[in-house]
Amino acid sequence: MRSLKDSPIGLLDSGMGGISIWAEIVRQLPCEEVVYWADTAHCPYGGRSREEITALVRKGVEVLLGEGVKLIVIACNTATTAAIATLRAEWPEVLFVGLEPAVKPAAQATRSGVVGVLGTAYTVNSEMFRQTTERYATGIGVRVIATAGNGLVEAVETGCEDTPQTEQLLHRYIEPMLEAGADELVLACTHFPLLRPAIRRVIGGRKMRVIDPAAAIARHTAELLREHGWQTDRTSIGRSRFMGSGSAEEIERLRARAERYRTQYADEQTEVTEA
Numbered sequence: 016m017r018s019l020k021d022s023p024i025g026l027l028d029s030g031m032g033g034i035s036i037w038a039e040i041v042r043q044l045p046c047e048e049v050v051y052w053a054d055t056a057h058c059p060y061g062g063r064s065r066e067e068i069t070a071l072v073r074k075g076v077e078v079l080l081g082e083g084v085k086l087i088v089i090a091c092n093t094a095t096t097a098a099i100a101t102l103r104a105e106w107p108e109v110l111f112v113g114l115e116p117a118v119k120p121a122a123q124a125t126r127s128g129v130v131g132v133l134g135t136a137y138t139v140n141s142e143m144f145r146q147t148t149e150r151y152a153t154g155i156g157v158r159v160i161a162t163a164g165n166g167l168v169e170a171v172e173t174g175c176e177d178t179p180q181t182e183q184l185l186h187r188y189i190e191p192m193l194e195a196g197a198d199e200l201v202l203a204c205t206h207f208p209l210l211r212p213a214i215r216r217v218i219g220g221r222k223m224r225v226i227d228p229a230a231a232i233a234r235h236t237a238e239l240l241r242e243h244g245w246q247t248d249r250t251s252i253g254r255s256r257f258m259g260s261g262s263a264e265e266i267e268r269l270r271a272r273a274e275r276y277r278t279q280y281a282d283e284q285t286e287v288t289e290a
Contacts, residue, residue, distance in 0.1 A: 025084030055261030061135030134203030
């Protein structure tokens with residue numbers, strides 16, 4: 016029987032957004048194997064109902080459990096918001112790592128007292144987000160400007176991250192935040208870190224820190240594995256497998272995009288370390 020130490024980490028997203036979490040997990044936990052399941056046939060999730068999203072996520076979880084994963088990262092803010100409570104109730108024996116918009120660190124770090132949040136319509140309109148915002152920001156006098164980035168997930172899924180049209184969308188969403196004095200931008204959708212080059216161009220020389228949750232999620236995943244004694248004993252680099260509800264061509268495109276992003280991301284981390 017395979018030991019849990021030797022079992023892979025499961026990662027679930029509606030599509031390519033989980034790449035941003037995957038890249039950091041394989042950077043921090045290079046010897047772990049990862050199984051990435053993408054629901055590309057039903058992406059995006061942001062405009063769907065809670066019931067729809069939960070049903071779709073449940074199917075992905077069943078696939079990952081069938082692959083023998085030892086832990087599942089729900090690498091999607093929308094899926095976490097809609098389904099994480101149901102998943103934990105239905106599979107109490109499974110460790111689930113969910114995402115919460117990084118409002119707390121943004122509210123603690125802001126100097127202007129204004130924080131921008133860019134997420135999907137489902138996330139920014141959810142009761143969970145309202146409670147998080149009240150607890151960590153508005154409750155301490157920090158103003159939060161939350162915007163639904165409609166069209167941005169589709170831009171990432173179709174490989175249009177760096178087009179003029181996508182940059183125009185980002186201008187529309189981010190400019191009002193900058194004009195209101197926001198100096199922190201929370202990316203509350205895992206697709207959005209893939210838009211970082213375009214986001215940087217929109218911000219330009221103005222002071223606004225962009226918060227990507229990937230590093231914190233990977234650290235939490237590592238902590239859970241250590242707490243349960245499930246971290247691998249392997250010393251060789253672990254492999255990643257990509258699966259999903261879409262066609263073989265879509266899954267191959269996901270894999271190739273993930274590898275490109277990992278290289279780009281690794282280069283960015285090196286620049287930060289050397290700066």
